[in-house]
Amino acid sequence: xxxxxxxxxxxxxxxxxxxxxxxxxxxxxxxxxxxxxxxxxxxxxxxxxxxxxxxxxxxxxxxxxxxxxxxxxxxxxxxxxxxxxxxxxxxxxxxxxxxxxxxxxxxxxxxxxxxxxxxxxxxxxxxxxxxxxxxxxxxxxxxxxxxxxxxxxxxxxxxxxxxxxxxxxxxxxxxxxxxxxxxxxxxxxxxxxxxxxxxxxxxxxxxxxxxxxxxxxxxxxxxxxxxxxxxxxxxxxxxxxxxxxxxxxxxxxxxxxxxxxxxxxxxxxxxxxxxxxxxxxxxxxxxxxxxxxx
Numbered sequence: 001x002x003x004x005x006x007x008x009x010x011x012x013x014x015x016x017x018x019x020x021x022x023x024x025x026x027x028x029x030x031x032x033x034x035x036x037x038x039x040x041x042x043x044x045x046x047x048x049x050x051x052x053x054x055x056x057x058x059x060x061x062x063x064x065x066x067x068x069x070x071x072x073x074x075x076x077x078x079x080x081x082x083x084x085x086x087x088x089x090x091x092x093x094x095x096x097x098x099x100x101x102x103x104x105x106x107x108x109x110x111x112x113x114x115x116x117x118x119x120x121x122x123x124x125x126x127x128x129x130x131x132x133x134x135x136x137x138x139x140x141x142x143x144x145x146x147x148x149x150x151x152x153x154x155x156x157x158x159x160x161x162x163x164x165x166x167x168x169x170x171x172x173x174x175x176x177x178x179x180x181x182x183x184x185x186x187x188x189x190x191x192x193x194x195x196x197x198x199x200x201x202x203x204x205x206x207x208x209x210x211x212x213x214x215x216x217x218x219x220x221x222x223x224x225x226x227x228x229x230x231x232x233x234x235x236x237x238x239x240x241x242x243x244x245x246x247x248x249x250x251x252x253x254x255x256x257x258x259x260x261x262x263x264x265x266x267x268x269x270x271x272x273x274x275x276x277x278x279x280x281x282x283x284x285x286x287x288x289x290x291x292x293x294x
Contacts, residue, residue, distance in 0.1 A: 043269075044063065045062050045063060046262050046265060046266060046269075047262075047266055048062075048063065048064070048065065048066065049062075049258060049259065049262040050073055050074070050259060050262035050263040050265075050266045051066040051069045051070050051071070051073065051259070051263075052066045052070065052073075052258075052259055053066075053068070053070055053259060054257060054258060054259060057258045057259060058258075070259060073259035073260045073262070073263040074260075074263040074267070076257070076259075076260040076263070077249070077260045077261075077263040077264040077267065080249075080260065081245060081246075081248055081249050081260055081264055082237075082240075082245060082248065083242065083245055083264045083267060085238065085240075085245075086240055086241055086242040086244070086245030086246075087242055087267075087271075089155075089239055089240060089241050089242070089245075090224055090241040090242040090243075092155055093155055093158045093159060093162070093223070093230075093241060094162075094220060094223045094224050096159050097158070097159050097162035097163050097166070097219075097223050098166075098216055098219050098220050098223060100159070100163040101162070101163050101166040101167060101170050101215075101216075101219050102170065102212055102215060102216045102219065104163070104167060104170075104171075105166075105167055105170030105171045105173075105174050105215065106170075106174050106204075106205065106208060106212060107200065108127070108167070108171040108174070108175075109170075109171055109172075109173070109174025109175040109176075109177065109178050110174070110178055110200050110204050112124050112127075112171070112175050113174075113175040113178040113179050114178055114183075114186055114199075114200075114204065115196055124171075124172075124175065127167075127168050127171050127172065128168065128172055129168075130167070130168030131168045131169055131172070135165050135228075135229070136228065139161075139228070139229065139232050142157070142161060142233075143157075143232060143233065146233070152233070152235055153235055153236070155239065157233040158229065158230060158233050158234075158241075161229055161233065162223045162226070162229065165229075166219050166222065166223070170215055170219065173211070173215055174208070174211065174215065177208060177211040178204065178208070181204075181207055185203060185207075186199055186203060186204070189202070189203045213279055217275065217276070217279050220275065221272060221275075224242070224243075224271075224272065225243065225272075226241075226243065227243040227244065230243055230244050231243075231244050231247075242268055243268075245264070246261065246264055246265065246268070249261045249264060
C-alpha cells in the first residue's frame with residue numbers, strides 16, 4: 001500500500017503538466033478561432049449569396065442557404081457581365097507588368113547591392129523616394145503624357161504605369177535579399193572569371209528564386225486587384241480589367257444584381273486563392289530568406 005501511495009503523485013505529475021500546457025495554449029486557440037471566424041464569415045456569405053436570387057438576397061438572413069441553387073448567376077456574370085473577357089484583359093496587363101517589375105527590380109537590386117560603384121547609395125535613396133510618392137498624384141500627368149504620345153487606346157499605359165509604380169519597392173526588397181547572400185560567393189565567381197553580367201545570370205539570379213516568387217506574387221496581387229489605375233487608363237469597355245468589369249454589373253441608376261455580382265467576385269477570388277496555394281511554400285521560403293544574414 002505504501003508503494004502504491006508513493007506512485008500516485010508521480011503519475012499525476014505528467015497529467016498536471018499536460019493540463020497546464022493546454023491551459024496556456026487555450027487563449028491562443030481562442031484567438032485563432034476568432035480570427036478564422038472574422039476571415040471566413042465574409043467568404044461564406046459571398047459564396048452563399050452567389051447562388052441566391054435577388055429577392056432571397058434582400059429578404060433572407062445573410063448566412064441562410066439558398067432555397068434554389070441558382071448556377072445561372074455564374075452564367076450571367078460570364079456573359080452579361082463579360083467577366084471572361086475581363087479575366088483575359090487582366091492577364092494581358094498583369095503578366096507582362098509582373099515580369100518587367102521582377103526582372104528590372106532583380107537587376108537593379110543586384111547592381112545596387114553587389115556591384116561596387118560610386119553613388120550607389122544615393123541612387124538607392126532616390127529609388128526609395130519613389131515609395132513615398134502616392135500613385136494618385138501622378139495619374140493625371142501620366143494620362144496627359146500618354147494621350148500626347150498616342151498610346152491611350154491600348155494596354156501599354158496600364159503596363160507602363162504598373163511597372164513604374166512597382167519598381168521602387170521591388171528594387172528595395174531585392175537589394176535586401178542580395179544583402180543576405182555572402183559576398184564571398186560573388187567574389188569566388190569573379191575569381192573564376194565571371195564578369196558582372198555573367199555573375200548575375202549564373203550566380204545571383206538562381207539564388208534569388210524564392211525571393212522572385214515571393215515578390216512576384218505580391219506584385220501579381222497588387223496589379224490584379226487594382227481599380228484606380230485601370231479605371232483611369234481604360235478607354236473602352238472591351239479593355240476593362242476584372243476589377244473594372246465588376247462595376248458593369250450595376251446599372252446607371254444604382255441598381256445592382258447581387259447574385260451575378262457575388263458570382264463574379266467569387267470567380268475573381270478563386271484565381272487568387274489558386275495562385276497563393278500553388279506558390280505558398282515558395283512564398284514562405286522567400287520571406288524567411290531575406291531576414292537571415294548568410
